[in-house]
Amino acid sequence: MKDPCGYADNICTINLTTGEVIREKLDDDLARELIGGFGINNYLAWERFPSNLDPLSPENGIILGAGPFSGTLVPSNSRIMATTKFPVPGQWASASGGGNLAYALKQAGYDHVIITGKAERPVYLRLAEEVEILPAEDLWGRDLYETTEVLWRLYSPSGVMAIGPAGENLVKTSLTIVDKVGSLGKGGLGAVMGSKNLKAIVATGARSIKVYDPTRFRKVLEPLVQRMREDHIREWWTREGHMTGWFVYVNNRVPYANWSKYHTAEKLEKLYDPDFYLKKVKKASVSCMGCAYADKHKIEISEGPYAGLSTVISHYLGPVLYVGARLDIADYAEQIKFCDMCNRYGLDQQAVGGLINFAIHLYQEGILTRADTDGLDLSSPKFETVQKLIEKIAFREGFGEVLADGVLSAARKIGGGAEDYAVHSKGLEFLIDGRCILNPEAFGQVINPRGHQIATESITMGPGTTPEAIRRFNQRIGVTPQAQERIFADGFDVAREARYVEDWWALASSLPVCFIHPVIRFFNLEIMSELYVSLTGIDLSPQELIRTGERGVNLQRALNVREGFSRHEDVFPEVWFQPLPAGDGSGILKLMDYYKTRELSREDVQKLLDNYYQERGWEVDSGIPSEEKLQELGLHQVSAALNKILTR
Amino acid sequence: MLEKILVVEPDKCVACRNCELACSFKHGGEFNPMRSRIRSFNYPVTPFPISITCLQCEDAVCEGICPTWAIFRDLATGAIVIDKERCEGCEMCMQVCPFGNIRLDPLEDVAIKCDLCGGDPECVKFCITGALQYVEAKDSVRFWWRDFVEKVQTNKENLLVAKERL
Known part of the structure; x- marks a missing residue:
């Protein structure tokens, strides 16, 4: 350079x-x-x-x-x-x-x-x-x-x-x-x-970032900013953040009792009404550097036992989904205290919410007794007990030592069939229940090395996005017409779609641009390419640019193949195959395709995995990047190293 | 009296700091908030997001104190501007500005301040939320601030926090 x-x-x-x-x-x-x-x-x-x-x-x-x-x-x-x-x-x-x-x-x-x-x-x-x-x-x-x-x-x-x-x-x-x-x-x-x-x-520093072609860079940027300014949902998003998706979540998206029951929409509306939160709890929006879609909130509690508590949360779906609804805690103040504690201890609130939920479930089933839990009664614990559990986890004290390393490790330590109750994807909490909606995001939890990540989230986040809208979105992120046909050959193939959204995410994460939907929807491959070329002076066409995303995903997979991981670890959570009464009384929830036209069996989801690997150009039996694919991406050394390990 | 003024609507600002980046890009062709003539503040420094830049005072003390007569009023826009060639970087103007709106360019060692981009402020163009506006001075914008101050005052805790931190 x-x-x-x-x-x-x-x-x-x-x-x-x-x-x-x-x-x-x-x-x-x-x-x-x-x-x-x-x-x-x-x-x-x-x-x-x-x-x-x-x-x-x-x-x-x-x-x-x-x-x-x-x-x-x-x-x-x-x-x-x-x-x-x-x-x-x-x-x-x-x-x-x-x-x-x-x-x-x-x-x-x-x-x-x-x-x-x-x-x-x-x-x-x-x-x-x-x-x-x-x-x-x-x-x-x-x-x-x-x-x-x-x-x-x-x-x-x-x-x-x-x-x-x-x-x-x-x-x-x-x-x-x-x-x-x-x-x-x-x-x-x-x-x-x-x-x-x-x-x-x-x-910390004071260095400048230089621009290769300021005029061209500005020319792409100004209309982009203009479109964002005119965006009709921006103010709503800044006010409520991820809670703008609340209407999606209230309908069968919020499980409790360790993923065995669903809250009813009426109950959720009553308990976690956004209006109450906005009036009483939220004090200001906090943005990341350079982002007008500020979705972090500064919150303060002014009354009750936690009066004076002032904290910041990334979004208040956190307290509601991972804590309030999951542990059936109705009080906003207690939920926020929970999140504040986790943040201060540096704990993952999703995981801790899940772990405590898991422990309560085991206690109720009789697998855990008072003797195991340091004398804590977990049958229907008060918030003080929950607080004690968080502390124990953070300091690995007593029963906390059992829970500290995540739900899978805890289940193995506890034994006695506890593993059957552990709901996880590769040992981590998963967030989207395939029984409610099997979109690319839900499918992505299975193939991602760390369970749920935003990597496969796109316009299909909510139910019922039309095929036309998905096709238009795919066009913007550089999906070829042939690939479009494969995706829509038989209904909507979330696995094949996931491959392209993942590449798009990898590109957005390399540049980087935030992948929350309200922001990333303003970008397409052409804009990314124009911005990149005019900023750096490195000439990359849109097609070459999305290729870099694919290269990144293949490298990540190769890294984990080197560690001995393969298709064997890409497992669908067992609970997805257990039908469950819907919270809104609309019948029984089963694992179905995206448009809810047919039920999916264990064989069907294996077919989905096949499709994903095939679309990626990986070996279908093993989920390992094929030699041809790695050569095609120019990853010759990686290919040679994998050949050595796999003796292929 | 200025014909047009640069104002910020406090309810809209989220302190994304794009105004700082746009400012340094316009004036130096590169991104460096340290070289920006406008500054954006938010949590944890202030209890609410806000951008601050030169108010282009009627009776500008910086203009009077400059020993090299580098600071003067641009009659076309009404902005107080600094002649880079004449500035010696003595920082007198920075010391007398009641609002702290003049800073020293870390690379060129000269005082820099908002010059309203010759009547077409770049920060306004790149303000996504529309909080920064360049409006006719006769269109009073005090009502924004009156509503805003009332809102802050009804929340005394916030006000205390503000005093503590500023």
Whole structure:
């Protein structure tokens, strides 16, 4: 790269054991082939790390990646990608979060940062013109919000990614949060940082991001901004955030009692009425850097036992879905207290909500008794008991030690048939119930290395999107007419569709642009390509650009094939095959196709997997990227390495 | 009296900071909020999102204090502007500005401030929420602020937080 336009032109490797810092220039070809963020992160993981390492050992690495769009005027670009080998489920995967970190990283002058080794004592990392490994003994043990605030005060303006006590205690349901708002890394990124004695990462700087062709760049950007300004749902979205989808959720989307019952729409409407929340609880919207679709909320509780509690949440579907509805807690204040506790401890609220739900179910079934739960009565626990459980998980105390590593590990530790009650996808909570809707997003939970990720979410999020609308969307993301025919050959094939949405996500995660639907719907492949070319001066056609997304997904899969994963791990959750009475009394919910025209059997869903692998050009029997596909994508070394492992 | 003024409608702003990026892009062809003439604040610094830039004072103290006569009023737009060539970077104007709306360009070491982009403010064009507006000065915008202040005052906790943090 002659002039590092768009990019900071710097990959930095930091070894916490030795304190050694190595800076390299970003290779021009690498940028051309994998763009940044998700793509290059996966390449670095493949190139720099051996297979079969222990996720919590010093050998594991945390790869942070911004992208060329980070810190520019492209709307909603502040997404940081963190790639590591996750403790749960033990696969390489990429987590993504908002806040200011991606932008601050670019300003500090880095595209990608690789952190390896283990510090002798607790430290935090300061990424500025120089990299500093600074002592964090006084931060160790403090909660995540406090840590963030201390570092904000020391370095301003900055982006801060921190862990809480759960990460320090290597709890595998821990995560990290950027600037108190952008959570990322369910499945134990917090524990990976904790295992390195790394309390936090701060990025701060004042570097400029250069533009290759400002006139052309501005020419694409101005109409895009104009369209966003005229967007009729923007204000609604900023006010209510993800709750704008509430009307979809109330209809059979909110299970409780460990996925065995559905709330009725009337009950949900009564308990979790958005109006009450907006009037009484929400105080302000908080946006990530560069995003006008602010969907994080600052909330305060003014009355009751938790009066004075002030916190930030990524969206209030969180308290409602993962906590309130799931554990049948009616009080908003208690739900928010739950989320606040999880955030401060650096725990994944989805996982903790699920775990506690699971424990209650086992207790009610008689598999767990008072003797197992440190004397806590879980038959219908009060909120104080729930709070105690969260604490126990964060500090691995007593019964918390059993639950700390996620639902699958807990079930195995408990035994006595508990595994039959564990509802999970690769050991992690899944979010979309295939019985309610089998869209590409629901299907995506099966193939993604970390269960549910936004990666396959698109316009098919709600029920009944017309084939015409899906076709139009597919056109925008570069699906060929032949592929369109395959997708719609027999109804709507969510598996084949998932492949293309995933590529689109991988591209959006490499550039990066936020993948929440209200934002990403403004983009299409042509706009992405125009923006990328005019920003960086690297000439890539729209087709070549979407190819980089496909390359990233194949690399991620290859990484996990190297770890020994294959089709065997892509399992549909067992509960999906158990019919369940609908909450609205509309009959029995069964696993059906997207348009609810026919029921799907176990064989049918295996066929879906076949279709997905086929559409990807992977081996259908094993779910492993085929040699032809890897060669076609130019991943020759990857192909050779896989051939060696698989002796093919 | 200015004919047109740059205003922010507080209820619409979400502090996405695109105005800062647009400003630095217009004036330097690159993205760097440190070189922006407008600044955007939000949680945790302020209790509500807001953008702040030069108010183009009628009786501008910065204009009077500049020892090199680099600061003067652009008669076409009514904006107070700084002649980069004459500025010595002594920071006197930064010290006297009652609102802190002049800053030092970290690369060129000269004072920079909003010049209304010659009557076509770039930040307004890239404000997605439509909070930033360039309007006729005679169209009073005080009612926005009156409603807004009332809203803040009804929530005293917020006000206390604001005082504490600012």
